Amino acid sequence: xxxxxxxxxxxxxxxxxxxxxxxxxxxxxxxxxxxxxxxxxxxxxxxxxxxxxxxxxxxxxxxx
Amino acid sequence: xxxxxxxxxxxxxxxxxxxxxxxxxxxxxxxxxxxxxxxxxxxxxxxxxxxxxxxxxxxxxxxxxxxxxxxxxxxxxxxxxxxxxxxxxxxxxxxxxxxxxxxxxxxxxxxxxxxxxxxxxxxxxxxxxxxxxxxxxxxxxxxxxxxxxxxxxxxxxxxxxxxxxxxxxxxxxxxxxxxxxxxxxxxxxxxxxxxxxxxxxxxxxxxxxxxxxxxxxxxxxxxxxxxxxxxxxxxxxxxxxxxxxxxx
Numbered sequence: 688x689x690x691x692x693x694x695x696x697x698x699x700x701x702x703x704x705x706x707x708x709x710x711x712x713x714x715x716x717x718x719x720x721x722x723x724x725x726x727x728x729x730x731x732x733x734x735x736x737x738x739x740x741x742x743x744x745x746x747x748x749x750x751x
Numbered sequence: 752x753x754x755x756x757x758x759x760x761x762x763x764x765x766x767x768x769x770x771x772x773x774x775x776x777x778x779x780x781x782x783x784x785x786x787x788x789x790x791x792x793x794x795x796x797x798x799x800x801x802x803x804x805x806x807x808x809x810x811x812x813x814x815x816x817x818x819x820x821x822x823x824x825x826x827x828x829x830x831x832x833x834x835x836x837x838x839x840x841x842x843x844x845x846x847x848x849x850x851x852x853x854x855x856x857x858x859x860x861x862x863x864x865x866x867x868x869x870x871x872x873x874x875x876x877x878x879x880x881x882x883x884x885x886x887x888x889x890x891x892x893x894x895x896x897x898x899x900x901x902x903x904x905x906x907x908x909x910x911x912x913x914x915x916x917x918x919x920x921x922x923x924x925x926x927x928x929x930x931x932x933x934x935x936x937x938x939x940x941x942x943x944x945x946x947x948x949x950x951x952x953x954x955x956x957x958x959x960x961x962x963x964x965x966x967x968x969x970x971x972x973x974x975x976x977x978x979x980x981x982x983x984x985x986x987x988x989x990x991x992x993x994x995x996x997x998x999x
Contacts, residue, residue, distance in 0.1 A: 695797075697804040700868050704807045704861040708814065711853055712966065719973045726980045727998050733984070734993035 762839055762979045763988040769972040776969035783962030790955035798952075807865040808952075812939050813960035815858035817967060818886060819921050821851035825893075826918040829911035839975075841907040842982065844914065845897055846975035850967055852890035859883060870934055878927040879935035882920060889917040903982065 694701050759765050791809040798805040825847040832840035862880065863873040874880065893910050900906035928937050939948070939956070983989050992998075
């Protein structure tokens with residue numbers, strides 16, 4: 688295990704490369720998933736607003 | 752049976768198709784990267800010249816390949832958008848840019864972490880390194896230009912043109928080690944030449960490259976779906992999805 692971390696003295700360079708690559712790739716997935724959630728939140732809000740508008744319009748029509 | 756490929760150039764039919772493909776490419780990417788890491792760290796022998804440090808190659812070379820490959824594909828989509836004015840082409844190009852920039856950064860970062868123990872310097876203004884840095888600026892320039900223009904059609908045209916002009920840089924990166932006297936070593940694999948490295952090293956690098964490729968397809972499809980939803984939010988098919996309450 689110690690050998691794997693040390694890598695004959697190159698551990699810092701090897702793990703410094705792999706760690707940053709891994710973190711960036713995982714981070715990219717998280718960011719895109721968050722963007723997707725944000726887009727859907729916005730679409731749902733607009734959808735609810737429209738549904739509400741439709742409802743009030745129907746109610747108005749019934750009243751008149 | 753004839754498949755109507757043009758059908759999938761419309762965002763409405765591409766959106767669900769992309770959604771079905773993402774898990775497959777994602778799983779494939781994970782499997783290939785795990786196999787690649789196993790081959791790279793367990794199976795591949797220690798290099799007689801560079802010792803263990805050469806193992807950085809298994810991410811450095813695939814990342815550098817992806818950085819160039821993504822740029823070329825992005826420029827193709829951008830030119831399709833310029834010529835055919837297809838909406839999906841622009842969305843694909845803009846969805847690819849961040850991943851391309853990420854891999855360019857990874858190639859530069861891992862290059863620095865490989866250069867330091869081998870050359871004694873994190874960075875040198877060598878033709879290969881400099882042209883790869885220009886590639887990073889091109890990606891950033893493309894994204895900034897697209898974001899800076901409000902009108903989507905004008906944004907697509909301006910950034911598309913930049914992407915297209917910037918493609919000149921890709922052969923410069925690729926052949927830089929031949930054209931100039933560089934500190935950077937020559938190509939790891941050349942067409943028409945027998946590879947100079949051990950078969951297991953080559954296999955590890957190839958599998959990692961395939962893994963990165965599958966990752967790229969998965970993440971670009973994820974991002975293009977966001978892009979489609981944002982741009983087509985007023986269209987009937989998106990409204991219908993919202994109405995049904997399904998997050999397809």
